[in-house]
Amino acid sequence: MIQLRHVSKRFPDGYMALSNVDLTIDTGEMVFVTGHSGAGKSTLLKLIATIERPTSGSITINGHNIAQIKPAALPFLRRKIGFVFQDHKLLFDRTVFENVLLPLQISGFDRNTATSRIRAALDKVGLLSKENVLPITLSGGEQQRLCIARAVVHRPAILIADEPTGNLDSAYARDIMAMFFSFHQVGVTVLIATHDANLLEDNKHRIIALQQGKLQNDQSMA
Amino acid sequence: MIQLRHVSKRFPDGYMALSNVDLTIDTGEMVFVTGHSGAGKSTLLKLIATIERPTSGSITINGHNIAQIKPAALPFLRRKIGFVFQDHKLLFDRTVFENVLLPLQISGFDRNTATSRIRAALDKVGLLSKENVLPITLSGGEQQRLCIARAVVHRPAILIADEPTGNLDSAYARDIMAMFFSFHQVGVTVLIATHDANLLEDNKHRIIALQQGKLQNDQSMA
Amino acid sequence: MIRAWLNQHWYVFTLTIKRLLSTPITNLLSILVMGIAISLPAGIYTLTGNLPTVSGQISISPQISLFLKQRATQDDIDLIRTKLEEDRLVASYQFVSKDQALYQLQLDNGLTEAVHNLAYNPLPDAFVVDTQNVSADIIDQLRTDMQTWPAIEYAQFDSAWAKRLEALTNFGRVLVFVLLTLLSIAIVAVMFNTIRLQILTRQTEIEVSKLIGATDAFIRRPFLYFGALQGFAGGVTAWLIITFALQILNDELRVIAGLYAMNFQLHAIGYEDTISLLLFTTWLGWLGARASVASHLWQIEPR
C-alpha cells in the first residue's frame, strides 16, 4: 500500500511542483495519473519511487516511511519497483540485452535465469531480434519499449511507468497496455502517467488528475 | 521542392531501414509521415535533413542533389531546415534561452534581433517564464516544446518535426499543431512524423504511410 | 553464493578490460602520463639506492696529506704513526716514503730519464690520511692541529673543494626534493583526473544503476577495478621506463667506470621493489577511484 500525506515538493529553484497531495493506493491497484504538461505527474511518480524526496509530508510504502528510511536500505526498496523513465535513460554503451540485464545483475540473479527472463521480456516488447545491437541504433519507439522491458524484467511488486506510450503507435500502445494489465492481474501495483486520451477513455481504472501540482480529481472517489 | 528517387538506406549493421522510396514534396506543402514503430519514419526525415546519407538513390532539395553537395556547403543547407528531434537533443549545460539562441548564433544574428526572436518562440510554446532555467529541470513535455522552439526560431524554409507531440497532452498538441499550420500558411514546407491518430484523423493534408521501410500509401495520390 | 560472487567479480573484471580497450588512445595516454610521473620519483629512488655502491668505490671521503720535513727521522715517523693511530677522526692512513713517491712519479709520468738525472730526491716523506666522513670544517680543524705536530713540513687539505662538494650535494638534494614534490602532485592529479573522466562518461550508468536499486558497492566496483587496473598499468609503464633508462645510463656509466678503473653499474629495480611499486600504484588507482566515485554518488543522492 502506498500512502501520501500532505506531500509537497518544492525544487531548489523555488518552484512548487506538488502541493499538499493526499493519496492512498492499495496493493494491486492500477492507477492512471493524468494532467497537463508540467502538472507534476513525473514528480509524483518519482516521489513514490524514492527518486526524489518530498519537501514536506510523509510517504509510506508497505508501511515503511521512506523519509525515515536509512540510505543503506534504499536500494533494496527500489529493487521492488520497476520504473519506465519518461526520458528512457538507456545505457548507450551496452547492448539491448545488457541494458535489460542490469536490474537482474543488481538483484544478483544467476546468469541462466537472467538470460531466459531477459529473452522473455524482450520478446514481449518485440525486440528479441535486436538483442545484440546498441540502443543508439533503435528507433524512438524501440527505445521506449526497451525501457519498458528493463522495468519489468525483474518482476517488481510496483510498476511505475511515466508516459510509456508517448512514442508508440496505437498498435504497440495496445500491446504494451495489455502487458501492464496482465501485471495488474497477477497482483502488481501499476501506476501510469499519461496524457493519451485513448488510454484514458475506454478504461475502468482509477484516474488521478493533477493540475499545477494539486490533486484535482480522483475518479475512484467520485 | 524535395525529390527522392529510388532512395534506399542500409545501416552499417546491414539493416535495411528504407528501400527504394520515391517521393516528391512541393515547396510549401504540409505532409504527415506515419507508420509503425521502426517503419523508417525518422530515417526518412533524417535523410531529407541531410543528417543521414542515402545508401543509394538521389535526394534533391531545391535543385541541389545532396549526395553531391560539397561538405563545406552542407551547413548552409542545414540552416534552411528546422528539425524537431525525436530525442530532443537539448544541451543540458545551457539555459532554455541559450538553447534557443544556438541556431541564431550559428546563422550569425545580432544579439538584439536574436533576443526578441527567442522570446517570441518561447512564448509560442509556453516556456517564456522558464527562459533562465536549465533544461534538466523541465518536464518531459516542456523539453519537447523547447526543442520545437529551437527548430522554428530561425524561421526555416523547411520544418521537419519527428514525433513533436509524443509527450504533450491534447491541449498543447493542438496549440503546437496550430503553430505548424501557421508556418505552412506563410509558405514553409512542413514535414511531420507522427503516430498520433488524433492528428491524422481530422486533417486534410497529405499523409504518407511507411511500412518496414517501404512507401505503402500516399493519400495525396489517391 | 560464493560462485555468484565470483561470477559477478569476473563479469566486472572483463567489463573493465573491455572498457579500457574501448577508448584505447585516451587510456593509453593516461597510463603513459601516469607511468612517466611515477617513473621519475621511482627512478630517483633507484638511483639513490645505487649511490652507496658507486660512492663507496669512488671514495670521496676527505683526505689530508702530511708532508714531512726533509730532516725528519724514523722516530718522527713512528711518533706520527702513533698519533694517527690514536686520533679518532682518522679512518685509515698510508705512509708513502720519499723513495716510493719518486718511483711512483717515474711510473706515472714516464719520467724515468728525468728522475735518473736528479742529483737528489727532492720529494718529502708523506702520510696520506683518510678521515672519517665528517664536515669539512672539522677536517680543517684537524689539519691545523696536524700542522703543529713535530717534523711536519706541511699538512694539506683541500677544504675548499670538500666544502664545495658538500654544498653541491646539498644543492642536488634540494633539487631532488623539489622534483619529488612536483611529481607527487602530478601523480595524484593525473590519477584523479583519469577517473573523473571515466565517471563523466559513465554518469548515466551511475545514475540509472542507483535509481533501479544498485547498492553503492555495486556501482563503485567497476570504477575501483578500472582505477586499480589503470594504476597497475601505470606502474608497469613506470617499471619499463626505469629499466630502459637504466640501460641507457649504464652504457654511459661504463665509460666513467673505465676511467676509475672500477667495475660498477646501476642495478635494475629489485624483485621486491618491483612488487612494492606495482602494489603501490594499484592501490593509488583504487584509492583515487574510491574518492572520485564517492563524491559523485553523493551528488546524485535524492534530497
Added chain:
Amino acid sequence: MIRAWLNQHWYVFTLTIKRLLSTPITNLLSILVMGIAISLPAGIYTLTGNLPTVSGQISISPQISLFLKQRATQDDIDLIRTKLEEDRLVASYQFVSKDQALYQLQLDNGLTEAVHNLAYNPLPDAFVVDTQNVSADIIDQLRTDMQTWPAIEYAQFDSAWAKRLEALTNFGRVLVFVLLTLLSIAIVAVMFNTIRLQILTRQTEIEVSKLIGATDAFIRRPFLYFGALQGFAGGVTAWLIITFALQILNDELRVIAGLYAMNFQLHAIGYEDTISLLLFTTWLGWLGARASVASHLWQIEPR
C-alpha cells in the same frame, strides 16, 4: 560585420572562461599537471642558460702547472714564456715565481712562522697555464710535449680528473635527454587527454550544432579557445613553479657562491623567454584542441 565577429569571439571567450570555472577541480588539476610537465624541461633550459655564467666563473677549463727546475735561469723562463705565447692551445698563462709561491703559502695557510724558519725556499718557479677548452686527450698530449721543454722539472695535468669530469658531464647530458623525452611525451599526452575530456563532455553540443548547420569553424572555436586558455594557464603555472624553484635553489647556491668567493646566482626566466614560454604553451593547447576536435568532427559526419 566586424562588430558581429568581435561579439561572437567575445561570447565564445566568456563562455570558455565560464566552462573553465564550471568544473574547477578537474581543470585546475589538468592545468597543474600540464604546468609541472612543462616546468621540468623549461626549468632544465633555464638552468642550462645559467650554466655559462656559473662555469665561466668557476673556470673548469683545464689547467697545466709547469714546475721549473731549481736551477732554471731567467733565460729559461723567457724561453718558456715565448713558447707559451706561440702555442695556440694555450689560452692564457701566469708566472708564479718561487718567492711569490712562498709568500702565498704564508698567506694562505697562516704558516708565517714555519716559513721564516725555512733554511731555503724549497718551492720551484712555476707557470700556471690555462688551455683552450679542448678534450682531455689533447691537453694530455700538450702536457707530454711541455715535459720535454728545457728547464721543466715537471708538467702536471690531472687528466684523470678532467676525463672523469667529461664523462660525468656526458652522463648528465644523457640523463637530461631521457628526462626531456619523457616529459615531452607527457605534455603532449596531458594536452590531448584534457581536450578529449572536454569533447567527451560536450559531445551533444558538437553533434547538435553540426546537425543544425554550424560550420566546422564555429564548432571548433570554443574548443580552440579552451585549449589555448588551458595551455596558457599551464604556461603560467610552469613559470610560477620555475620561479619558485629557482628561489629555493638560489638560497642553496648562495652558500656555494660564498665558498667560491664569487657572486653568482641563477637568473629568473628572462622577459623574452617568459613570452616564448607562454606563446608556446598556448600554441600547444590550441594545436592539441584542433587535432582532437578534427578527429571527432570527422566521426559524426553523415555517411
